[in-house]
Amino acid sequence: MSAGPAAALSGTQSPRIRLEPDAVDDQDGDDAAKLAGDYGLEPDPWQRDVLRGWLARRADGKWAASRCGLAVPRQNGKNALLEMRELFGMMVRCE
Numbered sequence: 306m307s308a309g310p311a312a313a314l315s316g317t318q319s320p321r322i323r324l325e326p327d328a329v330d331d332q333d334g335d336d337a338a339k340l341a342g343d344y345g346l347e348p349d350p351w352q353r354d355v356l357r358g359w360l361a362r363r364a365d366g367k368w369a370a371s372r373c374g375l376a377v378p379r380q381n382g383k384n385a386l387l388e389m390r391e392l393f394g395m396m397v398r399c400e
Contacts, residue, residue, distance in 0.1 A: 318351045328361030328369035337393035344392060352386045359390060 334357030338348045348356065361369040377383050 318354070325358045325361070326369045329364045331357040331361040333360035333362065333393070334358070336397065337389055340393055340396060341389035346385060346389060348386070348389055349382060352382055352389065355386055356389060360393070
């Protein structure tokens, strides 16, 4: 029997290992997720979480993380996540 759309999801949305600097503002991550959804690219919960970390800011308004990375096994939405970040950069941050 194959698993269909009604099958229960399994797994965790939280990473086993996570390193990210302290930040005071992660609103850009939520804004990026909303923008992506408006363009038909609806992020999964784990992708929203990654966007918050990647786009978080320090108290001085600068990025909390100067470099970002992601290790996710197999085909689990890494390219879509990059598309969401790029869309936000082009449409909102003009980077």
